[in-house]
Amino acid sequence: MGVFWSRGYHATALPDLLQATKLSRGSLYAAFGDKHSLFLLALDRYIADALARMDTELDLSREPVDGLRAYLAGYVDRTRGANGRRGCLLVATAMELAGQDAEVGRRIASFFKAMEVRVADALSRAKMAGKLADGVEPSSAARILVCFVEGLRVVGKTGPTPITSQATVDALLDRFIR
Amino acid sequence: MGVFWSRGYHATALPDLLQATKLSRGSLYAAFGDKHSLFLLALDRYIADALARMDTELDLSREPVDGLRAYLAGYVDRTRGANGRRGCLLVATAMELAGQDAEVGRRIASFFKAMEVRVADALSRAKMAGKLADGVEPSSAARILVCFVEGLRVVGKTGPTPITSQATVDALLDRFIR
DNA sequence: CTATATCTGGACCGATCAGTCCTTAAATGG
DNA sequence: CCATTTAAGGACTGATCGGTCCAGATATAG
Numbered sequence: 001m002g003v004f005w006s007r008g009y010h011a012t013a014l015p016d017l018l019q020a021t022k023l024s025r026g027s028l029y030a031a032f033g034d035k036h037s038l039f040l041l042a043l044d045r046y047i048a049d050a051l052a053r054m055d056t057e058l059d060l061s062r063e064p065v066d067g068l069r070a071y072l073a074g075y076v077d078r079t080r081g082a083n084g085r086r087g088c089l090l091v092a093t094a095m096e097l098a099g100q101d102a103e104v105g106r107r108i109a110s111f112f113k114a115m116e117v118r119v120a121d122a123l124s125r126a127k128m129a130g131k132l133a134d135g136v137e138p139s140s141a142a143r144i145l146v147c148f149v150e151g152l153r154v155v156g157k158t159g160p161t162p163i164t165s166q167a168t169v170d171a172l173l174d175r176f177i178r
Numbered sequence: 179m180g181v182f183w184s185r186g187y188h189a190t191a192l193p194d195l196l197q198a199t200k201l202s203r204g205s206l207y208a209a210f211g212d213k214h215s216l217f218l219l220a221l222d223r224y225i226a227d228a229l230a231r232m233d234t235e236l237d238l239s240r241e242p243v244d245g246l247r248a249y250l251a252g253y254v255d256r257t258r259g260a261n262g263r264r265g266c267l268l269v270a271t272a273m274e275l276a277g278q279d280a281e282v283g284r285r286i287a288s289f290f291k292a293m294e295v296r297v298a299d300a301l302s303r304a305k306m307a308g309k310l311a312d313g314v315e316p317s318s319a320a321r322i323l324v325c326f327v328e329g330l331r332v333v334g335k336t337g338p339t340p341i342t343s344q345a346t347v348d349a350l351l352d353r354f355i356r
Numbered sequence: 357c358t359a360t361a362t363c364t365g366g367a368c369c370g371a372t373c374a375g376t377c378c379t380t381a382a383a384t385g386g
Numbered sequence: 387c388c389a390t391t392t393a394a395g396g397a398c399t400g401a402t403c404g405g406t407c408c409a410g411a412t413a414t415a416g
Contacts, residue, residue, distance in 0.1 A: 008274055010188035014404060024365045026407080035404065085277045091332050092273040096186055098335045099263045109336035133353075140349040143342065144326065151329030154269050157276045158287035164321065171318040175311075175353040192374060202395045204377080213374065362413075372403065383392070 001042035005089040008096055009039055040103060046089045047111045054118050064126040065177055068119070068145075072169045075149045079156030079165050088153040112150075116142050126177065133178050141176055148172060179220040183267040186274055187217055218281060224267045225289045232296050242304040243355055246297070246323075250347045253327045257334030257343050266331040290328075294320050304355065311356050319354055326350060 003012050003020045014025065017038065021028060032038040057074060058067040077083065090111060097104040120142035126132050132141075152165060181190050181198045192203065195216065199206060210216040235252060236245040255261065268289060275282040298320035304310050310319075330343060 008188070010186070011274075013402075015402095025405080026366075027364055029405070030363080087273055087277060094332050094335045095265055095270040095273050096189075099265060105336055112333050112336060135352070137349065140346055143346040144350045147329030147333055147346070148322065148326045149329065150332040151325030151327065154272050154328040154332065155290050155325055157272045158283055158290060168318055168321040168325070171315065172322045174313070191372080193372095203375080204396075205394055207375070208393080358416085360413105360415075362411105364411075365409095367406105367408085369406070370404100373401080374399105375401105376397105376399075378397090379395090381392105381394075383390105385390080386388090 001045055001089070004039055004042050005046070005092075006086055008092050010096065040107075043089065043093060043104065043107055047107060050090070050111070051114055051118075054115065058118055058122045060125075064122045064129065065131050067122050068126070068173065071119070071122075072145075072149065072173065073166070075152050076166045076169055079152050084153075084156035087157050088150075091150055091153045112146060116146050119145050123176075131177055133176055136176050145172075179223055179267070182217055182220050183224070184264055186270050188274065218285075221267065221271060221282065221285055225285060228268070228289070229292055229296075232293065236296055236300045238303075242300045242307065243309050245300050246304070246351065249297070249300075250323075250327065250351065251344070253330050254344045254347055257330050262331075262334035265335050266328075269328055269331045290324060294324050297323050301354075309355055311354055314354050323350075 003016045007016065012035075014028075014035065017035070018025060018028060023031065028038070032041065053074065054071060057070040058064070078088070090108065093104060094108045098108045099105070120138045123132065123136075123138035123141050123145075127136070127138055132138075152169075156165070181194050185194065190213075192206075192213065195213070196203060196206060201209065206216070210219065231252065232249060235248040236242070256266070268286065271282060272286045276286045277283070298316045301310065301314075301316035301319050305314070305316055310316075330347075334343070
């Protein structure tokens with residue numbers, strides 16, 4: 001997974017995968033089929049990890065606003081320095097393959113949907129607790145947050161924004177919570 | 179430019195470029211040097227186009243809020259259907275190359291910076307006109323908007339979001355303007 | 357200890373990559 | 387109308403791509 005993550009699909013050559021898996025060509029093809037299948041497996045794992053992390057961050061037993069703060073803080077962290085430069089396998093894959101590879105496209109779309117649902121859920125719990133600013137609608141606010149964090153991963157590729165990104169996140173969240 | 183735009187750098191092969199430029203191999207190399215130089219030229223043109231468009235959308239003589247609306251509406255339009263699936267050369271390049279190619283990285287970083295400056299300028303003009311909501315700071319709000327619109331291009335690759343994206347944009351802008 | 361089954365490593369394959377170079381066609385100057 | 391210069395076209399190169407396949411090592415069973 002790490003190799004695809006660092007380099008993207010097209011730029012990852014078989015030798016990279018062999019070195020990463022410590023397998024030989026024959027064994028790798030016996031185990032995974034081909035490069036595309038292996039990539040799909042890596043992508044699935046990345047997605048599963050991301051959703052699992054969200055589920056702990058936005059844990060139901062937790063204060064929803066705290067959960068959202070933790071969720072966003074995670075993105076800030078992943079946008080910092082080397083993590084930022086490595087980028088996000090999902091965003092990179094969305095841009096590189098989602099338009100042409102249907103299997104990949106479906107996975108990316110369903111991930112964004114799942115992410116949006118989780119955020120919307122946390123927001124509506126926050127709303128019920130009276131923590132949301134007036135006029136904030138959970139579902140559209142969730143769409144905003146999803147776009148925003150994915151955009152963070154994009155701009156994070158270039159400028160190692162050390163503390164500004166945290167400040168930006170705080171400024172955004174302040175527009176939504178009371 | 180269009181070929182790189184549709185397929186990305188690595189996935190664009192010389193034959194694609196030959197067909198697009200209607201040049202032969204020899205002529206193309208004589209005119210542009212190599213694939214990388216040609217790509218840089220295409221990227222520069224894409225950036226120049228984007229900034230020029232922003233400058234008309236956020237025209238100084240215009241009402242700044244109207245300008246911001248036009249600017250965001252442009253992104254909504256570019257996220258729709260076929261445009262959305264084609265994606266954004268800048269975002270795709272940021273994810274594919276910015277981390278490893280210094281020349282590209284600098285261009286992407288300076289573009290995001292330039293974009294942020296323009297949005298911040300429009301926002302501060304709006305603030306002076308008393309059109310901004312309380313507590314909205316132009317510079318951090320500009321960073322938020324830049325991240326958001328780039329995120330729009332990412333999620334726009336998957337779900338052809340017909341009217342929802344416009345609604346999302348409206349919901350976001352409503353948090354910032356009075 | 358031998359025979360069989362399994363698995364691994366890497367030689368090998370055609371295709372295609374970016375890039376070069378030389379022949380040939382076109383354009384220009386006299 | 388011819389000579390010279392310029393530019394274009396496409397055959398060609400070495401490297402590398404993803405993928406196959408077989409020889410040899412290893413493990414297991416009798």
